[in-house]
Amino acid sequence: MASRLLRLGLLPLLLVATLRPVVVQAQGETWALTNARIETVTRGVIEGGTILVRDGLIVAVGTQVSIPASAVVLDLGGKTISPGLIDLTSTLGIPPRPAPQPGQGGGQGASDGAMQAARMFADELEASGETLRRSREAGVTAVLVASDRGLFRGLSALVAMRDTLDALAIIKSPVAEHVGYQSGGFSSYPGSLLGVISFQRQAFYDAARYGLVMDRWRSNPRGVSRPEYDSQLEALVPVVRGELPTFVAATKENEIRRAVRLGKEHNLRLTLLGAEEAWRAIDVLPGSGVVVSVDFPRPNQVTGWGFGGAIPSLPIDSTGREEAARKMIERNPATLHDAGIPFALASGGTRASDFVANLKKAIAAGLPREVALAGATVRAAELAGVSSALGSVEVGKIANLIVSSAPFLSDSATISDVFVDGVRYVLPPPPPRRSTANSASGRGRAGSAAGDTANVQFGGAWTIVTNSPQGDSESTLTVTQEGAVFSGTMVSQLGSSAIEGGRIEGTKASWTITLDFGGQSFSLTYAGEVSGTRISGTVTAGEFGSFTFTGEKRP
Amino acid sequence: MTRTLIAALLVITIPAAGQQTTDGWDSDAGPLAVAIPPAGRLVAITNATIMTASHGTINNGTIIIRDGKITAVGPNLTVPQGAEIIDGTGRYVTPGIIDAHSHSMAEGINEGTLSSTAMVRIEDVLIQDRTSIYRQLAGGVTTLNILHGSANAIGGQNAVVKLRWGLPVDSMLFEGAPPGIKFALGENVRRTNNPPRAGQDRRYPFTRMGVEQFIRERFTRAQEYRAAWQAYDAARSNLRRGEAQPIPPRRDLELDALVEVLEGKRLVHAHSYRSDEIYMLLKVAKDFGFRIASLQHVLEGYKVADEIAAAGTGASTFADSWAYKLEAWDAIPFNAALMADRGVRVSINSDSDERARRLYQEAAKAIKYGGASEEEALKMITLNAAWQLGIDDRVGSIDVGKDADLAIFNGHPFSPAARVEMTLIDGRTFFDRQTAPTLDRLMREIEQSKQAVPDSEEGSR
Structure with missing residues (x-):
């Protein structure tokens, strides 16, 4: 089939089609965005410039653009236009799958959790217009979607934040094979980090041999016994041949070092995804793509915190050290920039509004604003392999644009318009700042007034029963709710934990606690549906998988 | 060495942000490092x-x-x-001090899902900032043999490290130490004390008979695997002009490690308690033509000391830990000295980050109970451990x-x-x-x- 298409000269067309769907439907109007300060990202800043947008593409940029009569002219009065943000760490639109339950080990269960290399995220996506709107309004106009769990996670898709995640939204698929270090369950191989890494190593060797055997058979099957088809290895063949990039979720120092070793061992085209401790492993970064998450970890979550036990002058409850560590963590992008390492910036999986807030933190910690903007636009486009189509304000590129009141990512900038594929989305004016509410940062941003009235009342004391594999455990959740956010504590036999990121959306409540076990901390994220005095839902426990919980409000 | 130096420099030059603090903390190395x-x-x-x-x-x-x-x-x-x-x-x-049996500084110890996990590597999961490392340094410990757990008959590959506290984890590996692997026998392997969860299959083997048979089966596989590669290599070198390159056998990381054992390139450190199973394993190794480098725990080693010595196998034991499970019932505090008397090279290990901090006191017990000489006792936590790990030309x-x-x-x-x-x-x-x-x-x-x-x-x- 492929060879016949090639003979007919159709294959290149198909390839173009997968890279960017042929635009058959109107992409909105022809726009002339005039009187703008244009941050092209790749070609400097144009003061008093005009961008002409037609059929979803940028067709002219400059100070001397002739405006066709058919264009709708938008005089921006000196506002700034920047390329739309591209977030390479998104799970947006992936429908939830039940996590493998402990005890269901063996056979199919093992492969379900561990080997998903052939999974195509582009085929699965579904998202509400509301979710897409929230991303868009924060300035995120394209996201790379892949699961954030599992060992071999599948093939990611770069999608545009249009009104729906339909076929037209797919900018590129597959972008990369995504690999991570979390095992799917407890009871089947691989059941530990040890096994996870060995499983990956073996899979890459298997894929290389599979490619060899298949090529041999396909090129001349005569006299060769037919090899067994394996869809997962089939998906990994271009990966081990360096034809398709591998994105390895590696946030901690040792994960980064491990991933680089893995990449070298198998000649992968490696991009590190997360890289929150990249400043600790600068020596191994050259040669790999680096996507730096700005979802900064807490000081006691990073490698090196444990050295505190041997710092001679360290007071037991040093807030000074914690502050210094926090600065160092937020300086991660700036440190990489100073070291001359190119990188993209990504949200790390937070909400789009937090992505922007965290980008500002990185800038406050010393990263030049222009570098931050390039990191979240053109550098991301490069790593996704779409820099000829996306990521900067250049003629011929997709018209994904942000219009802001001041240079984007500066403190005073607010977004007024976002263009995705040339379609204009006008944002409501920002609400006047309340003196008590902090500006948008942190995970618990209060919702709009309209949202508040629809939110369930979750405040009070709850008895929560967590159905962990080790048995049920009971804890007391004490909640103080303020609109769409809440704080409080969760007390169990393991001690008392402060609630982090407590959030109410309609009848859904979610929060996270961090438990400390002999110097190791791990997070439990609760997400449940509140119905009167009852709640039920799931607990996600990092590499330990997920399980269910129920709760009852105390009278 | 160069890599170590570069890594050290990197750690030192990390900007020491916020050294001026009001609560008394200050460190030249910064908040997330220690001075090297x-x-x-x-x-x-x-x-x-x-x-x-x-x-x-x-x-x-x-x-x-x-x-x-x-x-x-x-x-x-x-x-x-x-x-x-x-x-x-x-x-x-x-x-x-060299601890011949440690589970320190690793983010995973047991891949217990299969009965042979010879492919997994402790080296892959090391972590460098655990305070327990520093506490072990405070007990004079300089080298650890970090072993896979004992959940399965053929466990994972070990890592020998030096406690170069503060350096990146790659720089802590003991350069040139021979690779090793953990084996295990007895109750842990049989899952006596870890019954399967509801709905989970019982893992073969679950008797001592089965354990022996399983180990023999894996080594038989390893022999076949080695033969397949040898045939491939021969076919390649005898390739005639115009003939297609032969397809290599599937590379199997588990059997790779077992072939290395067969060829004496990978040292076996075998968790064991009872004399009958110790004797069994020595015989299996002899049948397949390799040497067990060390028996770990080996609490009944005194009953088969001559056999252990004759096999050229070391014994790494506890000083006085016993009766914590059925197979530890016959343990005696004279074990280390009795085995040493019969010519076994004995080490005393910790199997615990806490005990590792006072291994010198553990060695002293061999003097108190068994009448070992001071030098013999010292060797039990230094030179003999080094010998068991194949690093006695460097340390010990x-x-x-x-x-x-x-x-x-x-x-x-x-x-x-x-x-x-x-x-x-x-x-x-x-x-x-x-x-x-x-x-x-x-x-x-x-x-x-x-x-x-x-x-x-x-x-x-």
Whole structure:
């Protein structure tokens, strides 16, 4: 089939089609965005410039653009236009799958959790217009979607934040094979980090041999016994041949070092995804793509915190050290920039509004604003392999644009318009700042007034029963709710934990606690549906998988 | 070595953000690192009692260290000009302690899902900032044999490390140490105390018979696998012009490791308790033509000491830990000394980050219970452990040419009052009690912070 298409000269067309769907439907109007300060990202800043947008593409940029009569002219009065943000760490639109339950080990269960290399995220996506709107309004106009769990996670898709995640939204698929270090369950191989890494190593060797055997058979099957088809290895063949990039979720120092070793061992085209401790492993970064998450970890979550036990002058409850560590963590992008390492910036999986807030933190910690903007636009486009189509304000590129009141990512900038594929989305004016509410940062941003009235009342004391594999455990959740956010504590036999990121959306409540076990901390994220005095839902426990919980409000 | 140096430099040059703090904390290394001791020093430890572990005790002796190696040891040595002096007056110097059985500094120990996980590697999951590492340094420990757990008959590959505290984890690996692997026998492998969860299949093997059969089966597979590769290599070298390259056999990382065992390139460290299973494993190894490098725990080793010695196998045991499960019932505190008497090279291990901090006291028990000589007891936590790990040409005794891995005690290491004052690895001081955050010091700080005026600018030191 492929060879016949090639003979007919159709294959290149198909390839173009997968890279960017042929635009058959109107992409909105022809726009002339005039009187703008244009941050092209790749070609400097144009003061008093005009961008002409037609059929979803940028067709002219400059100070001397002739405006066709058919264009709708938008005089921006000196506002700034920047390329739309591209977030390479998104799970947006992936429908939830039940996590493998402990005890269901063996056979199919093992492969379900561990080997998903052939999974195509582009085929699965579904998202509400509301979710897409929230991303868009924060300035995120394209996201790379892949699961954030599992060992071999599948093939990611770069999608545009249009009104729906339909076929037209797919900018590129597959972008990369995504690999991570979390095992799917407890009871089947691989059941530990040890096994996870060995499983990956073996899979890459298997894929290389599979490619060899298949090529041999396909090129001349005569006299060769037919090899067994394996869809997962089939998906990994271009990966081990360096034809398709591998994105390895590696946030901690040792994960980064491990991933680089893995990449070298198998000649992968490696991009590190997360890289929150990249400043600790600068020596191994050259040669790999680096996507730096700005979802900064807490000081006691990073490698090196444990050295505190041997710092001679360290007071037991040093807030000074914690502050210094926090600065160092937020300086991660700036440190990489100073070291001359190119990188993209990504949200790390937070909400789009937090992505922007965290980008500002990185800038406050010393990263030049222009570098931050390039990191979240053109550098991301490069790593996704779409820099000829996306990521900067250049003629011929997709018209994904942000219009802001001041240079984007500066403190005073607010977004007024976002263009995705040339379609204009006008944002409501920002609400006047309340003196008590902090500006948008942190995970618990209060919702709009309209949202508040629809939110369930979750405040009070709850008895929560967590159905962990080790048995049920009971804890007391004490909640103080303020609109769409809440704080409080969760007390169990393991001690008392402060609630982090407590959030109410309609009848859904979610929060996270961090438990400390002999110097190791791990997070439990609760997400449940509140119905009167009852709640039920799931607990996600990092590499330990997920399980269910129920709760009852105390009278 | 270059890599180590570069890594060290990187850690040192990490910007020390926010050193000026109001709560008394300050560190040149920054908040998420520790200062790395300088390398390449010229050091003389003078006027010390030197327990060499290989050639007796030297009174009023001197050790000269240059570029991380011991270049001279003895009485009446001239201290070279420019040498940094460590005054050993009243102090005892021993080789750095080697723990032949550790599960320290790893983010995973057991891949217990399969009965053979020879493909998994502890090296892949090491982590460097655990405080327990520093506490082990404070107990004079310089080298660890980090082993896979004992959940399965054929466990994962070990990692031998030096406790170069503060360096990136890759720089802690013991360069050139022979690779090894964990085997296990008995109750843990049979899952006696870990029954399957509801809905989970029972894992084969679950009797001692099955364990032997399983190990034999895997090595038979490994032999077949090796033969397949040999056939492939032969076919490739006899390839005639115009013939297609043969397809290589599937590379199997589990069997790769077992082939290395068959070829004597990978050392087997086998968790074992009962004499019958010890004897079984020695026989299996003999049948397949390899040597068990060490038996771990080996609490009934005294019953089959002659057989262990004849197999050239080491024994790494506890000093006096017993009766914690059925198969540990016949353990006796004389085990280490009895095995040593019969010519077994015995080490005493910790299997615990806590016990690792006081292995010198564990060794002393071999003297108290078994009448071992001081040097024999010292060897049990140094040279014999090094021999079992195949690194005795590098560490384990205080001899010219060996790595300057040393523990300096405030008195005789087998005294109950002994404590480690300083621990050197490659001639670098990774632990010094003078600057360590001791309990006394922490308690003082707590007291001071209680007395301090709340908004005082004064630090808590």
